[in-house]
Amino acid sequence: MLFLKRANYIISLNNFYVFKYNRISIKNLTSKEVSMESVDTVSTDVLIIGGGPSGLSAAIRLADKLKEKGVSKNIMLIEKGEEIGSHILSGAVIKTDVFKELLTPDEFNEVPFDCEVKIDKTVKLSENGETTLPFHPPYMNNMGNQIASLGKICKFLATCATNRGVEIYSGFAVDELLYENGKVVGAKTKDTGVDHEGKPQKNFQKGTSVKAAVTILAEGTRGSLAKQLISKFDLDATSNPQIYSLGVKESWRVPEGRIEPGTVYHTMGYPLVDGQEFGGGFIYGMENNRVGLGLVVGLDYEDPSFNIHAAMQAWKQHPKIRALLEGGSVIEAGAKTLPEGGWNSIPKLYDDNVMIVGDSAGFVAMPALKGIHLAATSGMCAADTAALALVKGDTSASTLARYKELVDASRIKKELYPVRNFRAVMQNGMILGGLKFGIQLLTRGFCLLTPDTHSDASETKKVKEFGGIPFKERFAGKLDFDKKLTFDKVTTVFQSRTMHDEHQPVHLVINNPEQFQSSNIEEYGLSEEAMCPAEVYELHIDKQGNKTLRLHAENCLHCKTCDIKSPNGGITWTTPYGEDGPEYREM
Ligand SMILES: Cc1cc2nc3c(=O)[nH]c(=O)nc-3n(C[C@H](O)[C@H](O)[C@H](O)COP(=O)(O)OP(=O)(O)OC[C@H]3O[C@@H](n4cnc5c(N)ncnc54)[C@H](O)[C@@H]3O)c2cc1C
Ligand code: SF4
Numbered sequence: 062m063l064f065l066k067r068a069n070y071i072i073s074l075n076n077f078y079v080f081k082y083n084r085i086s087i088k089n090l091t092s093k094e095v096s097m098e099s100v101d102t103v104s105t106d107v108l109i110i111g112g113g114p115s116g117l118s119a120a121i122r123l124a125d126k127l128k129e130k131g132v133s134k135n136i137m138l139i140e141k142g143e144e145i146g147s148h149i150l151s152g153a154v155i156k157t158d159v160f161k162e163l164l165t166p167d168e169f170n171e172v173p174f175d176c177e178v179k180i181d182k183t184v185k186l187s188e189n190g191e192t193t194l195p196f197h198p199p200y201m202n203n204m205g206n207q208i209a210s211l212g213k214i215c216k217f218l219a220t221c222a223t224n225r226g227v228e229i230y231s232g233f234a235v236d237e238l239l240y241e242n243g244k245v246v247g248a249k250t251k252d253t254g255v256d257h258e259g260k261p262q263k264n265f266q267k268g269t270s271v272k273a274a275v276t277i278l279a280e281g282t283r284g285s286l287a288k289q290l291i292s293k294f295d296l297d298a299t300s301n302p303q304i305y306s307l308g309v310k311e312s313w314r315v316p317e318g319r320i321e322p323g324t325v326y327h328t329m330g331y332p333l334v335d336g337q338e339f340g341g342g343f344i345y346g347m348e349n350n351r352v353g354l355g356l357v358v359g360l361d362y363e364d365p366s367f368n369i370h371a372a373m374q375a376w377k378q379h380p381k382i383r384a385l386l387e388g389g390s391v392i393e394a395g396a397k398t399l400p401e402g403g404w405n406s407i408p409k410l411y412d413d414n415v416m417i418v419g420d421s422a423g424f425v426a427m428p429a430l431k432g433i434h435l436a437a438t439s440g441m442c443a444a445d446t447a448a449l450a451l452v453k454g455d456t457s458a459s460t461l462a463r464y465k466e467l468v469d470a471s472r473i474k475k476e477l478y479p480v481r482n483f484r485a486v487m488q489n490g491m492i493l494g495g496l497k498f499g500i501q502l503l504t505r506g507f508c509l510l511t512p513d514t515h516s517d518a519s520e521t522k523k524v525k526e527f528g529g530i531p532f533k534e535r536f537a538g539k540l541d542f543d544k545k546l547t548f549d550k551v552t553t554v555f556q557s558r559t560m561h562d563e564h565q566p567v568h569l570v571i572n573n574p575e576q577f578q579s580s581n582i583e584e585y586g587l588s589e590e591a592m593c594p595a596e597v598y599e600l601h602i603d604k605q606g607n608k609t610l611r612l613h614a615e616n617c618l619h620c621k622t623c624d625i626k627s628p629n630g631g632i633t634w635t636t637p638y639g640e641d642g643p644e645y646r647e648m
Contacts, residue, residue: 101267105137105228107447108247108273110235110286112140113149114211114433115419116279117218118163118440119447124225126448134451136227137271139250141234143640145219146212148619150310150397150648152343152353153211154178154203154325156434159472163437164221173217174207175347179323184381186331186342191381198495199502200428200480203325208345208353210647211433234636238286238415239270245415247272248286253638259566274456275447276415279440282398283621284421285636291417296409302516303406303423304484305398305625306340309373309594310355311556312647315389320346327430329491332375332536336490337529338362342376343430344385351392352385353648357430359401360517360626361488365524365588366532370396370595374547375539386546394548394556395643396594396620401427402514404481410468411461416443426476428483428498435473442467479506488512517626523584532591550596554616558644559595561615561637568637569597569614569623572630581631582608592626594618618643 107123109116120138127134142148161169181203183194219229237249248271254264278287282305291297324346333340340358347353356373377386400406400423407423410416418424419436426435446464450456468474479501486497486508501508522528533540542549548556561568571577581587582600587610589598595618599611619642624634 102270102272104135104272106134106273106451107136107275107277108271109136109138109277109279110248111279111281111284111419111421112138112142112145112219112229112231113215113279113281113419113436114218115281115421115436115440116140116277117145117215117222118159118437119277119279119418119444120222120227120229120440121163121218121225122441122444123447124222124227126444127451128225130448130452132448132452137273138222138227138229139233139235139271140229140231141636141639142642143232143644144216145229145231146216146646147231147644148642149212149215150308150395150643150645151211151433152310152345152355152430153433154206154208154345154431155211155214156431157207159434159437159441163441168221171217173213174209176208176322178203178206178208178325180321180346181325183327183329185329186379186381188331189380191379198428199498200426201327208323208325208347210353212645212648231639233639234641235286236268236636238276238290239272244413245276245290247276251636251638253565255566256564257566262564274414275450275461277440277443277447278415278417278421279419280421282400282420283624283634284417285624285634287417287421288624290412290415291408294409294412296412296417297406298409300408301402301405301485301514303400303402303408304359304361304514304517305622306357306359306401307369307396307398307592307594307620307622308355308357309370309394309396309553310353310648311373311394312392313352313354313386313389314392315350315352315386317350319350319385319389320344320352322346322348328376328381331379332356332372333358335492337364338367339484339487342382344382350389352389354382357399359484359487360398360592360622361515361520363520363522364527364529364532365521365585365628366591368532368591370550370553371532371536371540374542375536377546378539383546391548391556393558393645393648394553395645395648396553396618396622398621398625399432400425401484403427403484404474404477405485406514407477409465411446411458411464413458413461414456416446416461416464418443424473424477426480428480435476438471438473439468442471442473481506482508482511485511485514488514518628518630521585521588521626521628524586525584550594551616554595554618557618559616559618559642560644561617561641563615565638567612567614568635569612569617570633570635571610572633576629577610577631581628582610585628589623589627589632592622594620594622598623
């Protein structure tokens with residue numbers, strides 16, 4: 062397998078595809094001569110959408126399985142980030158066993174883990190004080206796990222996949238599933254070269270339709286294609302609504318000696334109020350005086366003015382964290398959501414010709430804040446199923462049902478099922494919720510009086526109905542950011558290296574402009590302005606007091622919070638052009 066990136070083209074020499082790089086269509090060549098002749102449709106056997114741990118593990122495992130069976134098939138993986146890893150953001154403390162199962166021993170030894178966890182503490186914070194817990198809350202023990210940049214690991218996995226003949230194309234956004242006779246038959250990359258109204262311009266390029274026997278959706282949290290599929294086929298008819306949290310993360314270089322590599326702190330308490338917001342902070346010490354740290358907060362909070370980005374800045378002003386960071390500098394920053402509904406929120410995982418893996422399916426063990434090993438496991442289960450289906454020549458739902466059986470037999474069910482009511486009972490706060498969770502640990506997840514969960518969007522209260530202290534009053538004195546320790550959202554966008562081509566339709570779709578004005582703006586006070594970690598939504602008030610929305614879509618970090626939390630389901634996040642968005646290097 063050989064990739065050549067030449068000018069605007071990626072040329073794959075084994076299957077004679079030519080992808081014109083940089084938003085131009087994919088070309089499928091039939092002769093050995095590499096030509097630039099353009100076609101709108103290409104075919105592959107398996108199409109994987111998303112180059113995170115789930116998609117890459119699916120690709121690697123599938124290539125191995127097909128080789129084992131002596132079958133030659135094409136596997137194509139498409140990623141919207143400029144490079145594999147550009148859009149990846151995680152903690153990350155990783156349970157490594159899954160990579161031993163996925164890779165050869167030599168490859169496993171090469172995985173770019175940063176350091177092993179040697180010190181592991183959970184700390185309860187008050188506004189100025191701290192208490193280290195004498196025990197770990199259940200599932201929070203990290204000794205022996207590895208700290209790493211997930212982006213770097215994904216880059217490495219991509220090399221393992223291409224070495225096995227997988228075709229990987231980054232910088233292409235997939236924005237449409239293709240159907241024939243009501244069944245998925247592949248997906249299409251985004252049209253490019255259109256103006257704000259969607260009218261083709263001189264440089265218009267139609268997206269490429271990729272036809273595939275099996276399509277694997279590995280888009281990560283709140284996958285935009287997975288969302289469409291789940292809705293079209295009602296795949297979540299019998300599951301709880303999926304709920305999410307948002308993590309705002311910064312990567313720092315701190316003065317020598319501040320933190321040992323391999324140190325893990327999880328914080329509870331400040332700046333969050335028990336019973337009002339669920340979540341906490343993480344601080345992971347890495348080699349070369351680097352620290353990954355962030356605040357993760359459930360999106361089921363009620364205050365329409367709650368601002369997780371600013372809460373993270375308040376958290377950094379706590380004496381413990383200030384003492385760690387002062388004198389250091391930010392390497393990069395960003396934000397991303399993660400699904401936390403657990404086992405009860407998992408939709409049906411397959412339909413004819415299609416499977417959903419990783420965060421798009423909701424495979425995160427929330428008590429432990431871990432999804433990477435489950436994402437990779439689900440990719441492997443989907444790969445085993447795809448291999449079976451291709452050999453059998455039957456990719457219908459009845460064959461792909463094997464995927465669910467494999468998930469049920471894997472660590473995914475083993476880890477998620479016993480804690481299936483964890484997030485629901487945590488709505489009662491740490492004390493009552495913790496007690497109920499303790500009972501669940503004894504009963505394999507059963508507990509009376511488990512509250513229902515509701516979509517995060519429906520939990521936000523209107524400004525007049527919210528009875529608590531609004532965010533700005535609560536954190537008065539902590540919201541003047543000094544740009545040394547604390548940063549405003551625009552600086553975070555800069556630190557994430559986010560760029561968007563401005564000549565394209567706005568990728569944040571206001572679903573019902575009239576309702577958005579009368580309800581989201583007038584009644585909720587444009588809660589999107591506070592929830593978005595990137596200053597995309599701005600409430601403009603003119604001299605007459607008229608309120609309107611100003612949208613700065615070019616700042617978007619692709620975290621998906623607005624798609625999840627906007628009241629009335631006000632916003633749909635659609636994928637912008639490939640390559641657009643953050644350019645994370647080691648998140
Ligand atoms: C702040 C935070 C901290 C975390 N900490 C930990 C931790 O310490 N340990 C742990 O195990 N887990 C942790 N997790 C969870 C973990 O990161 C995820 O569970 C895991 O990354 C999921 O993998 P995935 O492959 O499903 O999705 P992702 O890693 O999100 O990858 C999805 C990929 O698909 C691409 N994509 C999406 N849509 C499209 C499209 N339409 N076209 C083309 N490409 C597309 C994206 O650009 C992305 O590269 C954390 C998550 C967050 C947000
Ligand atoms: S616009 Fe939406 S997806 Fe983009 S950064 Fe803001 S909240 Fe996240």
